[in-house]
Amino acid sequence: MSEQSIKQTPAHIAPAPRLRLLRGAGIWIGALIVVLVLPMIFSSGHSVSMLTQMCSAIVFALSYNMLLGQGGMLSFGHAVFSGLGGFIAMHVLNAVNDGALVIPLELMPIVGGLGGLAFAIPFGWISTKRAGVTFAMISLGIAELVAASALMFTGFFGGESGISSNRVVDHTLFGFLGVSYGPSIEVYYLAGAWMLIATFAMYLLTLTPLGRMANAVRDNPERAQFVGYDPHLVRFLQFSLAGFFAGVAGGLTVINYEILTADALSAIASGTVLVMAFIGGIGFFFGPILGAILITYLQTSLSSFSEAWLMYFGLIFVGMVMYAPHGLAGIVMAHRPALRSGRAGKLLLSYLVAAVPTALLLVGLISLIEMGYHLSTAYMPEYPISLFGVEVNVTQLRYWLGAVAITAVGLAVFLWVMRLIRRAWHEVNAALGGERT
Amino acid sequence: MSEHALRLVELRKSFGPTEIIRGVDLDIHKGERHVIIGPNGAGKSTLFNLISGRFPVSSGRVELHGQRIDGLPPHQINRMGLSRSFQVTNLFHRMSVFENIRCALLWSMGYKYAFWKLVGRQRRLNEEAERILEQVHLQARRDVPAAMLSYAEQRALEIGATIAGGADVILLDEPTAGMSLTETEQAVQLIREVTAGRTLVMVEHDMGVVFGLADRVSVLVYGELIATGTPEEIRANTAVQEAYLGTEVA
């Protein structure tokens, strides 16, 4: 956000510092209110647990973007640090439960963070000597190494069943308020608070000398050297701090689930956070937040809707990479000039029109995927499934023809409507004159 | 020794079997404006790369204020007071003009790798960045990403970023290349201003610029210095005329 939003506001029309400060504070207060109110709207146990996981995922994805978006380091092994941080927090929590240590539960994310930092320092020193492909390959190697260790050191990682713990401990900071962290809503608020703190801290980091030089080294490590900075050290420090915040996320997950398996530091977990950051938009500070929310939602909800959820997951990712390479945040930011000037209404109308064929197209595609999935995996494929309220027998051709027809019609109308959108887009942005999008 | 800002001794550089810099000895006086000329491929940029630590030297010595700097990494050489620009623009392309300048100031103003200070709050830092912005006449382009500047603007920013850190030895590699006549005039004026009181070593092809700006000129041909002297001496030097200047100044 920092860099992009700065470059879109020329100095002479930028608001006065105090106004800008106020607007900046407004965003954080708004975020605080959203965090407070959300569990009142989505109050089921399942939702609250998902919201808690979103908080953790947001911290994780933002910490990942400290590497990729801000530092130009494409890591395939960031879950190593959330995972190891999580395991450290888990063992510390167990020690607290055993009475061997006295640390209030509220501080477990910090314990996780320090755990992540402790591992990020040696691994970071090795891997940040170079950026680019070398960095990516080393991150992959370290991820494999740690995943293999998890199979060997079952005492620490708990093997197949993982390590579990109990978050209700004797010592808490807010125990005097009657808070025990037994109910998941209390855990949610703890995670929400840490998410806001960590997000704010990571945002401020982008505005420090180190944060600015991380951008500089990302853009041009050579030039950074000729203004006095050692790119290795810049990357290393950035990497270490990212490892810390990944560990904070790991600590939050530990408190939420009270169980942790080696899956937490697997290549899949590392891939997921990459996808979160990318889908959200790595070029904007807030991008990964959107990605973390969306992907966590898909993971927890889609997986209960459909067995083929990984397929949808993949389709969404490929679609975003191809058609919205700047992610959700990029889409949002592209609309900013139109929104500011109050011309967004025209766009909105064309989007509403587009919603109809889009829905049709989705119904068709989802039907095809679900039918195909059922046909190839079900024990009795002729047993009908229910799709959008229709009983479908996937062994009968007519249902396939129907699904194909819906998809085809949806696609045709969709493509036609896209032309309308594009025209509206050009009209609105042309009317805005010189403003870039 | 102390009157030399920069000293090259028997400097050599080979890329594989080909020797590109073939034993260069050169003393740059403190505070002088020294221009290096020579035909394409003579090794001028390579010489800069050796001095600034971008490439390791094959043999010989480089001294900055009497201290040996060959073998040091570029960032350490920069911290010792030597700054350079590039023949091919080499900026933080996704960052704004202002950010480019500010990043070039951070180290010299002592911020190091601080992650507990907000750059926006550092008054002296920001004032200094604005001042340099003004000096290189880029205030109007303050918040534009470097990649979106015009060529001449990028060259100006390149100079701004080079002088920002307050280094007392400045190397500029063809700062006016590819510029129109007026742009060149402005650039020369700018170079004059921003390097006042400092030591300047510059590679330049434009003879008008060379003879207008230089206190002394060195001529590099095929990796060897064939002459060093005042502009008048160089103009009169027959070896230089044969090897390089040809009929251009005759």
Ligand SMILES: Nc1ncnc2c1ncn2[C@@H]1O[C@H](COP(=O)(O)OP(=O)(O)OP(=O)(O)O)[C@@H](O)[C@H]1O
């Ligand atoms: N990294 C490198 N590896 C191999 N050869 C190189 C390298 N850099 C430069 N050279 C060679 O060294 C020679 C001198 O190049 P250099 O760029 O120093 O010339 P120059 O005097 O700056 O020329 P110009 O006026 O065109 O800028 C050229 O033949 C070039 O091909």
Ligand SMILES: [Mg+2]
């Ligand atoms: Mg050159």
